[in-house]
Amino acid sequence: MTSNYTSGFDRHFVPLIDGLRLHVRVYGAGNDGLPVICLPGLSRNSRDFHQLALQLSTQPSAPLRVMTIDSRGRGLSDRDEKTERYTVATEAQDVVAVLDHFGIDRAPFIGTSRGGLILHVLAATHPERIAGVVLNDIGPVIEIEGLKQIQAYLGRERHPADFDDATAILKETHGASFPTLEDADWRDMADAIYRDIDGELVADFDPAIAEQLRAADLSQPLPDLWAQFDFFRTLPLMAIRGATSRLLSQETAEAMAKRHPEMRLLIVPGQGHAPILHLGDIPSKLHAFLSTIR
Template sequence: MTVSSTAQGRDGVRIAYQCTGVGPPLVLLAGQANNHHWWDAVREDFCDVRTTVTIDYRGTGDSDRPARGYSTKTFAEDVVAVLDDLGIDRADVYGTSMGGRVAQWLAARHARRVRALVLGCTSPGGEHGIERDANVRRSLAQSDQAASRRAVEELMYTPAYLAAHPGPHSTLGDPTMPAHARRGHRRASDGHDGWPLLPAITAPTLVMHGTDDRLNPTANAPLLAGRIPFARMRLISGARHAYFEEFRAVAGPLVLDFLTDRPDAVAASAG
């Protein structure tokens, strides 16, 4: 059974969240301009052994949609508000894409609250982050909405997966978001610079990425793993941005094995 409720951010904004599953808490953080449905295809992979907690970022889903207040740092504070509302002192955190940027703030500024950290298909941002190439930027900026959406799908999934799973896909953005919230999310992600934060992360950290990710280039993974003390890195061969969904049979066990602190099992799954 899924329990849904709301917490209140420091500025009074209502943040919707959802809990389901059993066991120690695992916070799942979605990508830019997405709500908790980002995790729909894979959430059940964790629910037998983890109480999963998702949120609707401010501007998405059932959360408030303020005119201002969008940044990865603020999103991280909203996660803390949700943990406080649930009475959770410490949790494992799995952030993907922009959610990984949010998780960097959470783990660096609220180290006591994060037991273990997984950063998926994300980057440090700022001057040290590796940006997507010009061809990808042009494909996303097309005025034809159908063509732009198709470009996003092709960056998220392989052609073979799209042929077998034509959609709809829950990772392409919250269609109910107002324009100002979309702009806020874009500025939040683009404005993130986690480089100074990363050495302050003390939680055991796993960095995951698909080898064929062009939306958030794979070269960001070794940057993160090299900057965060004692971080491990696992690359999933052939995966694009939504590695966690298309390659769930590999990605899910990797995450769970890491969170249960079985490094030998992590290495075996990666092979």
């Protein structure tokens, strides 16, 4: 049985100063405490967090308010004609605009992949807005081989005929990195990634975003973000790494833990980049961590 991605939340559209609108889902709107803000990866959208958000917002003890954001150009957010604005810095400012729109002074965040890079920028530019951080398979050092892997599969995107075909394509592309996923998990992933637009099943993001990554020169190591990571030192921090990930190395994860001795490090067996957060015992561990943040 696949998940119903269309209920269990309130839908909002947040205006930005440049005229675009961002789509935001709010789960458990009446729950107390700081809202948990979820930021997805490069080509992903708020549906990645749907099942986790339902779990966190309906916990019998300490149910959380959860907000999931479609970054510009993804999901139901507007696409940007000025494609040069698809940057981590711009998207970090968009997150601040969402916080301001909802009157949120500070919040704990979950950032998957690019979402975690956005959090590195926010920690350096708006540290007062961050109450705690979960970094999902991302850190201050990005492995080039992992980026090349993403560049490769974005560069050979296939257009599935239907959701069964989309499920098969995802399993063929990512199966080696996610050996523990079951058929229902692959179908859930297809539902999260693809959307029927004008009768065609397409990955739910502006193709210009993939073009940017395909054009990137990955022949040289990327600058590290240790200086930005150090802003997390005073914050509750949890890092999640897929055991087969090629983007966040075990070496970097261990270095992060040494730099932030109170950081909680969770290694997820049988998953790669990026771990699916609603599976196994991950939701209970996330709830235990997030529910203590004030």
